[in-house]
Amino acid sequence: MSTKISKLGDVYSFGILLLEMITGKAPTDSMFKDNFTIHQLVKTKLPERVTDIIDPSLLQEVQEAENSKARNMGKGVGVLESLLAVAEVGVVCSMESPSERMEMKEVAAKLYAIRDKLLHR
Structure with a gap:
């Protein structure tokens, strides 16, 4: 956002990377225009509509993991x-204001x- 290098700028970049x-979208994707950003996309979908923004290949892995979890009688992962x-960590890291x-x-x-x-664990 600025030319000054800082630790909080690195946190912002890391947050965007997580998002x-x-x-599965880059911040330069054609859907991000008119000041609409990847940060805003994710923030507006959390938590209720998280599946709307998850990369389809990741979503497929989620479904496979949940199926495996069901086969193992509830053991496994969420x-x-x-x-x-x-995603929530990514949103907080990429807040516009460094103090946030x-x-x-x-x-x-x-x-x-x-x-x-x-x-x-």
């Missing part, structure tokens, strides 16, 4: 919940917690 990974949590963004240490802690919950 790209979840949606893949959709984990993707939602990662998390510090990278907190981002890492949240992502580790999501991973651990997913893997039941």
Whole structure:
């Protein structure tokens, strides 16, 4: 957003990267015009409509994981919940105002917690 390099700018970039990974869309995608951004797309869909913005290939993996979970009598992971949590981290990291963004240490802690919950550690 500016020419000044900062840690909070790196957090913003990391947040956009997370949103790209979840949606499968680049911030330069043709759907993002007239000041509509990848951040706004994800933010407006969370949490109720998260499946609307998940990359279709990831969504297929979610469905396969949920089917596997059902076959294992409820053991397993909450893949959709984990993707939602990662998307929420991406949104907070990519807030327009740097003061609203998390510090990278907190981002890492949240992502580790999501991973651990997913893997039941």
